Amino acid sequence: MSAALLIQGLKKTYANQLEALKGIDLRIEQGDFFALLGSNGAGKTTVIGIIFGLLNKTSGNIEVLGFNQNSHANQVKKLIGLMPQEFNFNPFEFIEEILINQAGYYGIIKSKAKIQAELLLKEVGLWDKRFNMAKSLSGGMKRRLMLARALIHQPKILILDEPTAGVDVEIRRSMWRFLSKLNDQGMTIILTTHYLEEAESLCRNIAILNEGEIIKQTSMKALLSQVDQQVLILESSTKLPRTIVTDNFKCERLDDYSLQVTLGSDVNITNVLQNLSIQGINVDYVRSTQNRLEALFLCLTNKEE
Template sequence: MPNALLISNLTKTYANNMQALSGVDLSVEQGDFFALLGNNGAGKTTMIGIICSLLNKTSGQVSVLGLDQQTQLNKVKRTIGLMPQEFNFNPFEPIEEILINQAGYYGIDRKTAKARAEILLKRMELWDKRLDAAKSLSGGMKRRLMLARALIHQPKILILDEPSAGVDVEIRRSMWAFLKELNAQGMTIILTTHYLEEAESLCRNIAILDKGQVIEKSSMKKLLTKVSTQTLILESVNILPINLPELDFAIEKLDDYSIQVVLDGVSISRALNALSGEGIEIEHVRSTQNRLETLFLSLTSKAD
């Protein structure tokens, strides 16, 4: 089975001699949920533009589902759905027509497109607004419209460029749930995001770009094992004792029901078992930091 995406020695140099990509090699397996991370200017958007045929590469090869992008461009375009970061639809057009017209670009007849639009708009909770002009939608609704438009031709690969930018927490979570559904059904999803918690929550594999080069490629699980220290806030079922036990990890009382622990090479389950043995039963755990963000900052600083 061919990779969903295979990039070999990809370079991009703009007319002003700025090199956005420098010999990038990258592969994404079919059915993966893949994170592509990097600071502003790292080359993420340039890479997506090249994959989606919006930009011309300077050199290198791009293959999508075994199709050579250069010689089989039309077939490649049909396999990819892109949700760009910027809103780029006609703001005066009714939202249902935006989806139907997008489907037309892929040769989908109006009857089929209308049926698909209904399914997607209902799933995105936009059906009641289908006749409204797109400009009347809130920022979160516009994001959902962009996602529906990317899916109207039923692509095999979905590329999301900062899909949660400017979206409130509730909409972000519902979008995550929908993306997980799509991925569970076999769709390959490639995600760029500044919300590193989003990548940690959704993605199985990850590549980190810095200054036009891939500086890390790994499974999310393996990558996060490189961060040995975690600081957690634990909330107890009952009032905590006045004097906390001495254990093999740092522990500090915050209030009658909360403690902070610093785990260095100690697993969360081991810490919870140790506390339970002292009569402290924990009902809620939350992190004071994003582990992926800590690692990301470490890797990019090393690349400087």
């Protein structure tokens, strides 16, 4: 089986001689949920731009589901859905029309595009806004519109560049659920994010990019196993029960509305939230002085204070 994405020796040098990418090798398997992390300026957006054909590479080879980008550029674009970081739709266009017009770029006839647009807008909670202009949407709604637009042509691979930047916790979690559902259905998803808890909760494999080079590529489980434990504060808007049952993590009740949990290297925050939810405890906010992935990220990129 061909890899979803295979990158070999990818280099990018700009006209001002800035060497943005210094020979990247990356392999992402079909059906993976993959995190591509790095600080600002590390080269993440450059990699995404080259994969999607928005930027020209200096050298290297890219294959998408076995199709070489050089010889099958149009086929490669049809296989990928891209949700960029910046809003780039016409703010004076109606929401439904944005999706239908996007589908037209991929040769999808209008009748089929309308059906797909309805399905996606209902999925992301924007169907009742379909006749509104995009400029009327809140920031979170615009993010969901961007996601629907990236999916309108039913791509095999979805690339997300900071998909939940600036949205509230509730919308972020609803997007997480939708993305997990897409991945469960077989879609390969590549995620860049500054919310490291997002990468930890969603992704199975990870690559860390630093100054144009990949300095680590491994499974999320293997990477997190390098940290002994992390301490999180969980806050709820409803009063907590006096007794809380835990199995594989330590839990201390700080007051009526907050808990302190200590997680070992083999425990994911998602498992903790599921455990508490079963007991009727809905966590509204999670905070940490430094989560496990953040600690490793800072160590690997030599950005610790």
